[in-house]
Amino acid sequence: MVKTLRNLKPGESGVVSIVKGKGSLKRRLMDMGIIKGTDIYVEKVAPLGDPIEVKVKGYNLTLRKEDAENILVD
Numbered sequence: 001m002v003k004t005l006r007n008l009k010p011g012e013s014g015v016v017s018i019v020k021g022k023g024s025l026k027r028r029l030m031d032m033g034i035i036k037g038t039d040i041y042v043e044k045v046a047p048l049g050d051p052i053e054v055k056v057k058g059y060n061l062t063l064r065k066e067d068a069e070n071i072l073v074d
Contacts, residue, residue, distance in 0.1 A: 005040065006052065006068040013041040014073030021070040033057040034071060 008014060016038045019029050033056050034040070043060060044053040050065045 003073055004069050005042070005054070005063070005071040005073055006065050008042045008073065010042050010044055013039060015039055016071060017074050018072040019070065020072065025067070025070065029067065029071065032061055033059075034061075040071075040073060 003014070005014070016034055016036055018036065019026055019034060021029065038056060041055040042052060043055050046052070051062045052065060052068050053060055053062050055061075
């Protein structure tokens, strides 16, 4: 089942299957190391759901939920 990164709860992980978006958004996500086949782990989610802190390639990254919606994970 394919889900978005936004749907994962703290403590869950997945593997990036698709990075959606166009232009600078997609480029920015890929520059941060979010590419197909990368393991991604959700560390924390803010009380109101925005932002989301994830661990990717050994470092912590904070994403807005609008950006997390563009990352599909398995």
